[in-house]
Amino acid sequence: MADEILQVENLVKHFPLTQGIVFKRQVGQVKAVDGVSFGLRKGETLGLVGESGCGKSTLAKLLMALERPTSGSVRFEDQDVFALSRAELRRLRRRVQMVLQDPYTSLNPRMTVGDIVGEPFAIHGDPEGGRRRRVRELLEVVGLDPDHVNRYPHQFSGGQRQRIGIARALALRPDVIICDEPVSALDVSVQAQVMNLLADLQKEFGLSYVFIAHDLAVVRHISDRVAVMYLGKIVELGDEEQIYDHPTHPYTQALLSAVPVPDPTRQGTPIVLEGDVPSPTNPPSGCRFRTRCWKARDVCATDEPLLQVRAPGGAGDGEDGGTSGSPHPSACHFADEKIVRG
Amino acid sequence: MTNTTDPAPGTPLLQVEDLRVEFRMRGSTVNAVNGLSYTLAEGETLAILGESGSGKSVSAQAVMGILDTPPAYVTGGAVRFRGTELLGLPEKKRRTYRGAHIAMIFQDALSALNPVHRVGDQIAEMLLVHRGMSRGDARKRAIELMERVRIPSAGSRANDYPHQFSGGMRQRVMIAMALALEPDVLIADEPTTALDVTVQAQIMKLLRDLQDEMAMGLILITHDLGVVADVADRIVVMYAGRVVEQAEVRELYARPAHPYTEGLLASVPRVDVRDRALTPIKGSPPNLAAIPSGCPFHPRCPRAREERCPDEVPALRDVTGTGHGSACHYAEEVLGG
Ligand SMILES: Nc1ncnc2c1ncn2[C@@H]1O[C@H](COP(=O)(O)OP(=O)(O)O)[C@@H](O)[C@H]1O
Ligand code: SF4
Ligand SMILES: [Mg+2]
Numbered sequence: 001m002a003d004e005i006l007q008v009e010n011l012v013k014h015f016p017l018t019q020g021i022v023f024k025r026q027v028g029q030v031k032a033v034d035g036v037s038f039g040l041r042k043g044e045t046l047g048l049v050g051e052s053g054c055g056k057s058t059l060a061k062l063l064m065a066l067e068r069p070t071s072g073s074v075r076f077e078d079q080d081v082f083a084l085s086r087a088e089l090r091r092l093r094r095r096v097q098m099v100l101q102d103p104y105t106s107l108n109p110r111m112t113v114g115d116i117v118g119e120p121f122a123i124h125g126d127p128e129g130g131r132r133r134r135v136r137e138l139l140e141v142v143g144l145d146p147d148h149v150n151r152y153p154h155q156f157s158g159g160q161r162q163r164i165g166i167a168r169a170l171a172l173r174p175d176v177i178i179c180d181e182p183v184s185a186l187d188v189s190v191q192a193q194v195m196n197l198l199a200d201l202q203k204e205f206g207l208s209y210v211f212i213a214h215d216l217a218v219v220r221h222i223s224d225r226v227a228v229m230y231l232g233k234i235v236e237l238g239d240e241e242q243i244y245d246h247p248t249h250p251y252t253q254a255l256l257s258a259v260p261v262p263d264p265t266r267q268g269t270p271i272v273l274e275g276d277v278p279s280p281t282n283p284p285s286g287c288r289f290r291t292r293c294w295k296a297r298d299v300c301a302t303d304e305p306l307l308q309v310r311a312p313g314g315a316g317d318g319e320d321g322g323t324s325g326s327p328h329p330s331a332c333h334f335a336d337e338k339i340v341r342g
Numbered sequence: 343m344t345n346t347t348d349p350a351p352g353t354p355l356l357q358v359e360d361l362r363v364e365f366r367m368r369g370s371t372v373n374a375v376n377g378l379s380y381t382l383a384e385g386e387t388l389a390i391l392g393e394s395g396s397g398k399s400v401s402a403q404a405v406m407g408i409l410d411t412p413p414a415y416v417t418g419g420a421v422r423f424r425g426t427e428l429l430g431l432p433e434k435k436r437r438t439y440r441g442a443h444i445a446m447i448f449q450d451a452l453s454a455l456n457p458v459h460r461v462g463d464q465i466a467e468m469l470l471v472h473r474g475m476s477r478g479d480a481r482k483r484a485i486e487l488m489e490r491v492r493i494p495s496a497g498s499r500a501n502d503y504p505h506q507f508s509g510g511m512r513q514r515v516m517i518a519m520a521l522a523l524e525p526d527v528l529i530a531d532e533p534t535t536a537l538d539v540t541v542q543a544q545i546m547k548l549l550r551d552l553q554d555e556m557a558m559g560l561i562l563i564t565h566d567l568g569v570v571a572d573v574a575d576r577i578v579v580m581y582a583g584r585v586v587e588q589a590e591v592r593e594l595y596a597r598p599a600h601p602y603t604e605g606l607l608a609s610v611p612r613v614d615v616r617d618r619a620l621t622p623i624k625g626s627p628p629n630l631a632a633i634p635s636g637c638p639f640h641p642r643c644p645r646a647r648e649e650r651c652p653d654e655v656p657a658l659r660d661v662t663g664t665g666h667g668s669a670c671h672y673a674e675e676v677l678g679g
Contacts, residue, residue: 192620
């Protein structure tokens with residue numbers, strides 16, 4: 001699609017699982033990302049939610065071309081990023097930047113804030129008007145005092161450190177920012193500041209975000225569209241309202257029902273899932289969610305449900321064959337809308 | 343000394359009064375807890391809500407008597423369990439309360455469990471030492487406890503080591519150990535913060551069920567406004583080591599009486615509401631080595647006024663006549679919206 005700046009197709013990343021210290025033998029593979037496709041539209045925020053270990057961070061690294069995939073492609077403005085030469089890859093890095101979770105560990109403690117924010121210029125060349133001026137400008141853009149350029153990271157609070165990380169990501173005027181849990185380590189009062197900042201910057205600079213987080217409320221707040229991941233796959237994809245108000249995949253429904261809302265008069269009854277997420281080394285056959293799904297039937301163990309828009313009365317039978325009044329892709333044989341929050 | 347089995351009628355299960363804790367560090371003193379007071383009734387769930395560094399964990403450790411001195415010093419206040427003051431007790435006496443009357447679970451179960459012992463043995467050890475049970479009885483009881491916290495195949499899993507459990511199951515092991523001596527008060531410090539949301543739902547449900555079964559008082563320490571709304575009867579909001587607001591839970595969410603609470607509620611995104619504008623609190627939580635004068639919240643407070651807030655420490659007072667406490671000079675205005 002023409003308005004998609006990033007296109008991900010059938011992306012797979014398997015890590016070899018080895019045993020033995022001297023002679024390593026491969027005893028299996030961790031299927032961290034296992035066939036993921038989506039497009040990122042210009043100027044939008046695409047949220048990626050899922051529980052720990054579902055492959056979110058591996059996906060982020062693949063999008064940044066920091067990892068090579070086992071198969072599949074990531075296209076940035078119609079260029080396959082894994083086919084780029086070193087020089088081309090360097091050019092790509094200017095346009096696709098990343099903001100990470102932990103402002104405490106992602107900043108070098110021995111560098112001044114000015115050096116941290118200006119570091120990209122050391123690699124990619126100085127900006128017009130000079131590095132110093134641009135660094136001060138960047139600090140101002142993210143709401144920091146430009147006179148603090150000579151301070152060190154430990155002299156800032158967690159929220160301020162996250163702003164430093166954002167300023168650095170903005171330095172080369174990127175088009176896309178991949179945010180991996182950017183507000184998870186922050187207290188709620190500060191988290192809201194950083195989310196508002198990200199939204200303002202998006203408007204001002206026309207940025208596109210992939211926003212990865214495990215917090216469903218945070219993702220709802222910031223995203224235009226949302227992809228829900230489970231064990232290396234996207235199980236449901238739709239705009240924010242479709243996912244939150246008209247979820248059709250049982251996993252999405254369980255996740256949403258489990259989030260306690262900050263209002264004592266509006267607590268729902270959580271769908272309590274039994275057991276833990278199975279190992280990505282040996283995911284269940286058919287539908288990966290079937291071992292924890294209350295709707296699973298025989299077909300779920302044999303046929304893998306594809307991520308697709310499901311027509312009412314499709315694979316499901318009369319009883320729960322109806323799908324959402326707001327059709328969107330769902331990877332469940334029995335996709336059916338259930339309002340869990342509203 | 344008061345007899346612990348027979349307190350005067352109306353005595354709270356647990357009462358913390360004007361508790362003060364400081365860390366004496368080289369060159370500075372961190373005032374972690376600065377006159378904290380709250381009570382817990384029999385069978386009640388009290389939430390202690392606050393952002394990181396507000397003194398939640400340190401105050402709980404002071405109640406348990408597990409702070410290391412140095413660097414931590416309890417410099418004032420009282421902790422009464424069914425009327426018995428615990429802070430002055432000699433360690434030998436104090437130890438008899440820990441686990442048997444007041445038990446605690448933590449965010450990080452791995453650090454609370456011994457990595458080199460089988461979990462069944464760790465639970466049994468408590469019973470051996472404190473209850474004088476025989477090895478066989480203690481082991482049987484340990485497995486029962488593991489069943490009670492709904493660990494599948496408890497009999498065989500008792501032989502496993504902590505690292506062999508998933509995060510959620512390990513949390514259950516720690517809960518089983520905390521419950522071994524059937525405490526009257528369970529303090530849960532961010533018990534689900536490190537867990538995924540579906541596992542969090544399992545653990546919160548378990549805690550609620552166990553509290554009902556065992557008629558314990560539960561102190562739930564958390565920074566999560568959703569978890570509090572879901573499970574607590576009453577809530578205490580902490581800021582800079584003090585209580586800034588306390589109320590019955592519905593009352594607090596419907597009518598916050600402190601600008602900090604008001605700010606928290608306006609900052610939190612919601613999974614059940616579309617297009618909600620967030621109004622953050624400006625600035626960041628205070629440095630406890632240099633707490634602002636007057637009202638400690640005043641540098642961040644949108645309602646602060648020059649004439650009182652920077653100089654005068656607001657006392658926690660009942661602002662509705664119904665036990666809704668706020669430590670803000672202008673609480674009535676906050677209540678008015
Ligand atoms: N062992 C310690 N040494 C020095 N300071 C400490 C220690 N433990 C906690 N503190 C300080 O005490 C304050 C309160 O911490 P804590 O009770 O852990 O807050 P919370 O649980 O609300 O996040 C913080 O400033 C923290 O850094
Ligand atoms: S006392 Fe003043 S500064 Fe403190 S919360 Fe109230 S209005 Fe704000
Ligand atoms: Mg804590």
